[in-house]
Amino acid sequence: xxxxxxxxxxxxxxxxxxxxxxxxxxxxxxxxxxxxxxxxxxxxxxxxxxxxxxxxxxxxxxxxxxxxxxxxxxxxxxxxxxxxxxxxxxxxxxxxxxxxxxxxxxxxxxxxxxxxxx
Amino acid sequence: xxxxxxxxxxxxxxxxxxxxxxxxxxxxxxxxxxxxxxxxxxxxxxxxxxxxxxxxxxxxxxxxxxxxxxxxxxxxxxxxxxxxxxxxxxxxxxxxxxxxxxxxxxxxxxxx
Numbered sequence: 108x109x110x111x112x113x114x115x116x117x118x119x120x121x122x123x124x125x126x127x128x129x130x131x132x133x134x135x136x137x138x139x140x141x142x143x144x145x146x147x148x149x150x151x152x153x154x155x156x157x158x159x160x161x162x163x164x165x166x167x168x169x170x171x172x173x174x175x176x177x178x179x180x181x182x183x184x185x186x187x188x189x190x191x192x193x194x195x196x197x198x199x200x201x202x203x204x205x206x207x208x209x210x211x212x213x214x215x216x217x218x219x220x221x222x223x224x225x
Numbered sequence: 226x227x228x229x230x231x232x233x234x235x236x237x238x239x240x241x242x243x244x245x246x247x248x249x250x251x252x253x254x255x256x257x258x259x260x261x262x263x264x265x266x267x268x269x270x271x272x273x274x275x276x277x278x279x280x281x282x283x284x285x286x287x288x289x290x291x292x293x294x295x296x297x298x299x300x301x302x303x304x305x306x307x308x309x310x311x312x313x314x315x316x317x318x319x320x321x322x323x324x325x326x327x328x329x330x331x332x333x334x335x336x337x
Contacts (some may be wrong), residue, residue: 111268138323147325147327149229149314150269157323165324197268203323212318214259214325 110134111217113198118222120185120192128183128220130198139181140199140214143167150197156181157203185222196220229306229317230326238305239336246300248315253293256318258314260289260300263312263330273300305335318327 111132132139136155141151142150152165156175170189176182181200185192200219228251236245257276268335273289275280275298281290288301291294298315312330319326 113268140323140325142327147234147329149329150316150325151327152324155323157327163323199269201323213271213274214269215271216261218268219266221266 111198111215113196113217113220115220116218117135118220120222120224121225123187125184125186126222128185128196128198128222130180130181130215130217132154132179132185132198132200132215134200134215135178136200136215137178137203138201139175140201141165141171141181141183142175144197144219145193153183153196172218189222192222193224194222196222226236227317227319229257229315229326229328231313231315233331235332235334236331237334237336240305240307242305242335243301243303244305244333246302246313246333248298248300248328250296250298250317250326252319253296254320256320258289258298259292259316259318259325260281260287260298261314261316263314265312269314274322302333305333306337307337309333310335 114129140155141153154173156162172184199214201214230249259274260272275291286303291298312332314330316325316327
């Protein structure tokens, strides 16, 4: 079964701790993304990556870090510098467009990780 | 910066009704627009993707339209069912950049 997996489903963090959220995909997608969702709000982009060993900041990257050492993996670390980390975190992936008339860049999402600060 | 707005924020309808969800965006220079469904506590499931050169896409009881010049998209759901109850989000991709802008969603409740 092709898809995106995220772990853990629930995560609790103490003040001052760093935590890492896992995201793995077996869709052979080049692009991967991390979003944050707060109650009643849309998704906000944290980081995205188009290729291994390269990634770009999204709109709310402060207090977060990522790595892309393998095509199928894009872990997100929530550092102690993130002052309000309690949220629902979603990982997604997509192909990259060829620049032609047909695009297959539908975004596919994982099931999410709910992070709570104690 | 691209702003995406969805109205209404919540909608409750009786089963069997046809309904329209709205999505508006401020910058017409988009690459594509995608509609998603989200069930409580779950990830997003893609419903329809419309390229900037297209006017509409259909899948089963769902039809999505796109009017770039007016900055609007609609998602039409025919003969609604209780299983359609979920939050529906639209997302706009800005040109060739890998940045997607999401609306805050419309929470739909279809009553049996």
